[in-house]
Amino acid sequence: MVGNTFRLYRSGIHLADVIFEEGRIIYRYRDIYTNCWQEPEVYREEENIYNKKYDMDLIAVRGILEEMEGSMALANEESLKLKDGCIYYKQEEIKKNLGHQTLWIQTWAQRHKRFPLDFVTVDNKPVGFVVPRREDCTVLVKTGYEEFTPQGLWMEESLSKCDYTIDYLGTTMVKMEDGIGLATDIWLPKGKFMESRFPTIFIRTPYGKQRVFESQLRFVQRGYALVVQDVRGREASEGDFASKPSEKEDGDAALNWIAQQEWCDGNIGMIGGSYLGFVQWAAASNGNPHLKAIVSIVTAGSPFVDLPRKGGTMASGVLAWSFAMAEKNFHPEAMVRDDWEQILKLRPIQDIPQKVLGKNIPFWDEYMKHNTNDEFWEQSSWRIHGDKIKVPALIVSGWFDDNGQGSLEAWKMNAEFGRKNIKMVLGPWMHKANSTRDIGEISFGNNALRYDLDLMFLKWFDRHLKGVENGIDIGLPVEYYCLGSNQWKKAKQWSPEKVIWQKWYIDSKGKAKGSHGDGCLTKEREYHSLWDSYLYNPQEPVPQIIDISDNELNTPANYKEIEKRQDVLVYTSEILEDDLTIAGEIYADIYAASTARDTDWLLRLTDVDEEGNSFRLVDGIYRAKYANDFKEEKPLTPGEIRKYRINMFHIANTFKKGHRIRLQVTSSAENLVFPNHNTGNDFATDTEYVIAEQKIYHGEGYESCIYLPVLKE
Numbered sequence: 001m002v003g004n005t006f007r008l009y010r011s012g013i014h015l016a017d018v019i020f021e022e023g024r025i026i027y028r029y030r031d032i033y034t035n036c037w038q039e040p041e042v043y044r045e046e047e048n049i050y051n052k053k054y055d056m057d058l059i060a061v062r063g064i065l066e067e068m069e070g071s072m073a074l075a076n077e078e079s080l081k082l083k084d085g086c087i088y089y090k091q092e093e094i095k096k097n098l099g100h101q102t103l104w105i106q107t108w109a110q111r112h113k114r115f116p117l118d119f120v121t122v123d124n125k126p127v128g129f130v131v132p133r134r135e136d137c138t139v140l141v142k143t144g145y146e147e148f149t150p151q152g153l154w155m156e157e158s159l160s161k162c163d164y165t166i167d168y169l170g171t172t173m174v175k176m177e178d179g180i181g182l183a184t185d186i187w188l189p190k191g192k193f194m195e196s197r198f199p200t201i202f203i204r205t206p207y208g209k210q211r212v213f214e215s216q217l218r219f220v221q222r223g224y225a226l227v228v229q230d231v232r233g234r235e236a237s238e239g240d241f242a243s244k245p246s247e248k249e250d251g252d253a254a255l256n257w258i259a260q261q262e263w264c265d266g267n268i269g270m271i272g273g274s275y276l277g278f279v280q281w282a283a284a285s286n287g288n289p290h291l292k293a294i295v296s297i298v299t300a301g302s303p304f305v306d307l308p309r310k311g312g313t314m315a316s317g318v319l320a321w322s323f324a325m326a327e328k329n330f331h332p333e334a335m336v337r338d339d340w341e342q343i344l345k346l347r348p349i350q351d352i353p354q355k356v357l358g359k360n361i362p363f364w365d366e367y368m369k370h371n372t373n374d375e376f377w378e379q380s381s382w383r384i385h386g387d388k389i390k391v392p393a394l395i396v397s398g399w400f401d402d403n404g405q406g407s408l409e410a411w412k413m414n415a416e417f418g419r420k421n422i423k424m425v426l427g428p429w430m431h432k433a434n435s436t437r438d439i440g441e442i443s444f445g446n447n448a449l450r451y452d453l454d455l456m457f458l459k460w461f462d463r464h465l466k467g468v469e470n471g472i473d474i475g476l477p478v479e480y481y482c483l484g485s486n487q488w489k490k491a492k493q494w495s496p497e498k499v500i501w502q503k504w505y506i507d508s509k510g511k512a513k514g515s516h517g518d519g520c521l522t523k524e525r526e527y528h529s530l531w532d533s534y535l536y537n538p539q540e541p542v543p544q545i546i547d548i549s550d551n552e553l554n555t556p557a558n559y560k561e562i563e564k565r566q567d568v569l570v571y572t573s574e575i576l577e578d579d580l581t582i583a584g585e586i587y588a589d590i591y592a593a594s595t596a597r598d599t600d601w602l603l604r605l606t607d608v609d610e611e612g613n614s615f616r617l618v619d620g621i622y623r624a625k626y627a628n629d630f631k632e633e634k635p636l637t638p639g640e641i642r643k644y645r646i647n648m649f650h651i652a653n654t655f656k657k658g659h660r661i662r663l664q665v666t667s668s669a670e671n672l673v674f675p676n677h678n679t680g681n682d683f684a685t686d687t688e689y690v691i692a693e694q695k696i697y698h699g700e701g702y703e704s705c706i707y708l709p710v711l712k713e
Helices: 049-054 058-067 150-155 213-221 247-259 275-284 319-324 349-357 362-368 382-388 404-416 453-466
Strands: 005-010 013-021 024-031 079-081 087-098 101-111 118-122 125-132 137-142 165-175 181-190 198-205 225-230 264-273 291-297 393-400 422-430 478-482 487-491 499-507 518-522 531-536 569-572 580-594 600-608 614-623 642-655 660-666 692-697 705-711
Touching (some): 013 058, 024 058, 087 118, 165 247, 181 213, 181 247, 198 213, 198 453, 213 453, 275 291, 275 382, 275 404, 349 362, 382 404, 393 404, 393 642, 404 422, 478 580, 499 580, 518 660
Parallel strands (some): 198 225, 291 393, 393 422, 518 569
Antiparallel strands (some): 005 013, 005 137, 079 087, 087 101, 118 125, 125 137, 499 518, 499 705, 531 692, 569 660, 580 642, 580 692, 580 705, 600 614
16 A cells, blocks of 8 residues: 555554545555455545544544644644644653654643544654553554554564464353353464464453453454353343352353363463453452453452442442443443433432333342341452452552542452562543543643553563563552652552651631531641531532543542532641642541431542642542441441541542642532431431431540551652
């Protein structure tokens, strides 16, 4: 092919060629099953076929090429605004000497877009385009310029070579211990110098194996067998879907079946995100010897630590996901509604699916039967089998991942047992990780997205399934992004080894006893008043700023206006005279009392800038009637003061000079969890409400404080 030719790569593999000509775009793609190139075709813009196939907006690419054609000098520019309104900032600039020639290589980061289209210039000419995602990265690069783009990362000699075509063996019904058959698809490498047995990548999903397999065929092209399975009760598999309780036993049985196949060499790895991460840890909790490596991405954790029973509450935010899972086949469009505000007010909670969808959701009905952390919920907790989980794990999550507690649990569990071969990457990301640099009013650095996650995944499997010495397990095991300073950092443990724990006490200096208003957050213990109070009305809950339809429940946002409510207590530090960086897990102790038999306590840490904007970093919620292990309900005695340890997740953030640290205390988080009715009744059937007077104690004998992991560089 001649002309202005570009090559398209996904996860380092050449999949297509694209030619940009005057007035048209021509492309041809490679059939990965035969390795044969197809005949060139003219791109039909109105059908958007190519975009869907390879995640690259060719119309936008052409626009950038045309706009920058020989006219734009970028050496002194730090930002660009293109004709289509897209905004770019210079992310990186490198000077490279090639013999007698000096090249200026610049990477430009697109802002304010999910799945941005970044581009690379060499001497002011665009030569490469990059779309990073949670599990892969697509690069479109002008032929011959690969080394100047993220495609150059894939030139390591140690990587498994892309030498294979693909043989699809079809669907097999793999029998579980109780005779239920799970639909399982198998792909094998095919090639001239092919081995007869392969290490195997195994994926289990509730969303339909047909939605997953295509992007993972990259492993088959590099010499791995690929097995993708619908979990019990979903899509083409038999049985009833119970949402997690059966995944431990089913995962174990499936691993044993794979290991017995003539095409498997006995080394199995698993990969996937969210529920697809959970099933990896569930399978690993059996101690199965065939599972040699996992890549755990935004994994779900234990039910009372993570969703759906976070802190003993019942998460309303999971309704969108539940609606999408209401039928045997996955229907993501069911999450998008404009009436969530009305739906969340329906009572009793157990009847919501019937009232909205006209049918029950079996796993929702099961959720409603179990108030405490009983045997049903423990079936969903891989954490309690931590002594058996010895598999090398690469963990990926983000500060705003709504399943982030699962990844934190996984790290802490492995640290508790002194396990090695664990690596973790924590970015400034939501559940749809590595997809945007801007969330609402919150913006991160141009370096917030990674182009190398999929490369790390391959190297992890190459190392632990093929025995390749590629260095992935050498060096510090934790990489994390620090907000505020916008820097990637490394540590040998989590929380980092250079952390010093500081207590920051809440107080009400300058306030009348029991009044509402701004309180103090200070490192010096003082006793200016005994308590602060507010009234909590369950029918007027404090909102958590999230979009339920987006299915992202841990979104950072500006809580400046929320703080003005009478049912939110606010404790703020003095203006910081120097930068202060925290990195690690955040938790707090509060002494509190309520006039109700049960209630919720929510604590939120924010970073307050010079204009008074209060940006949420982390929060934690706890249902007051539970003992520490959530196995026992102990209703409150009205007025009784109890001490609560509230885990608030983890974060790395630099509070800049001139900013302030703030702690909010309240009793509800509408959209995230169903408001506590304060009655102490069964949350599933309750239709009554009680207004409660809440008191937070911090006088002498009541050391209410937040523990901050301050990083000493």
